[in-house]
Amino acid sequence: MGLLEELLDMSAGWPAWQSDALRRIFTVGALGKTDLVEIRAMLEQAEGAPSPVPLDASHIPTLGDGQTTVLLELRDLQHVNRFAPASGMQFNPDGLNIVFGTNGAGKSGYSRVLKRACRARRSSPVLPDAYADTPGTPSATIVALDEQGNPRLYEWQEGRDADRRLAMVAVYDSHCSEDYITDEGTCDYQPYGLPQLGELTQGLTRLQSSIKQEREAIRLDASPFESLKGAHPVGQIIETLSADTDLDQIRQLGVFNQEHEDRIIEIDQLLANLDLEPQARAKDGLATLTCPQ
Numbered sequence: 001m002g003l004l005e006e007l008l009d010m011s012a013g014w015p016a017w018q019s020d021a022l023r024r025i026f027t028v029g030a031l032g033k034t035d036l037v038e039i040r041a042m043l044e045q046a047e048g049a050p051s052p053v054p055l056d057a058s059h060i061p062t063l064g065d066g067q068t069t070v071l072l073e074l075r076d077l078q079h080v081n082r083f084a085p086a087s088g089m090q091f092n093p094d095g096l097n098i099v100f101g102t103n104g105a106g107k108s109g110y111s112r113v114l115k116r117a118c119r120a121r122r123s124s125p126v127l128p129d130a131y132a133d134t135p136g137t138p139s140a141t142i143v144a145l146d147e148q149g150n151p152r153l154y155e156w157q158e159g160r161d162a163d164r165r166l167a168m169v170a171v172y173d174s175h176c177s178e179d180y181i182t183d184e185g186t187c188d189y190q191p192y193g194l195p196q197l198g199e200l201t202q203g204l205t206r207l208q209s210s211i212k213q214e215r216e217a218i219r220l221d222a223s224p225f226e227s228l229k230g231a232h233p234v235g236q237i238i239e240t241l242s243a244d245t246d247l248d249q250i251r252q253l254g255v256f257n258q259e260h261e262d263r264i265i266e267i268d269q270l271l272a273n274l275d276l277e278p279q280a281r282a283k284d285g286l287a288t289l290t291c292p293q
Helices: 004-013 016-028 033-044 107-117 192-217 223-228 233-239 247-253 258-273 277-290
Strands: 070-078 088-091 139-147 150-159 181-183
Touching: 004 016, 004 192, 016 033, 016 192, 033 223, 070 107, 088 277, 107 139, 107 150, 233 247
Parallel strands: none
Antiparallel strands: 070 088, 070 139, 139 150
């Protein structure tokens, strides 16, 4: 089993939100802020969270069906940049095909279509003609040889999963070269799949850090309630206060009923009738008698 197949098999046992995160990495290249927000919403099953889309073979560039694929023609381009409708190019099934021309001839446009259709490691969405009155969805037809050597048509459209057979075609350009050589004379190659796994680890670490910061920000500070602690119902509740505390019990303790009001009236009456002056004089006299001369 190859690395990509093993990674795909391993992700099948992950939670759906985590597999969705790896899918985004293979599709886009990295996890952005919006991705992390949506992944967290899926993790927390928040209201309005998007439905997870677990990783499958159609999301992994270069994960083809293992068969040799020979391109014959790219034709019937529709709504691709400023190409005329039905534009295309043919390939020689034997040997090396070289595409050359002046600036603006369409070399990069054809390359963008092939990179998307053949699921290159680095690609960008193919855009329609911005000057068209009604820009449509870019599409094209690709002709390749099947196992018996017969021509077979593959319909490609921007935004849809490309056929696995086309993924067997490696499209290489200056952007894809970053996967192999980053500095002159320095090889920086990693088997395809390992960088994506590393990006997943970094993304989940950032997600974990943000959740931890929010938890610390809302951590309960019980110091304002120190004066309420004691061997009574309110004190006992405060001592054991947690996320599992029964809120109904707290609400019940906060109810001010008639019994409490009657007790306050009783205490006010006791204080009003309490004459402390005789006791104060007695204490003062006692202090005078016991004071050394």
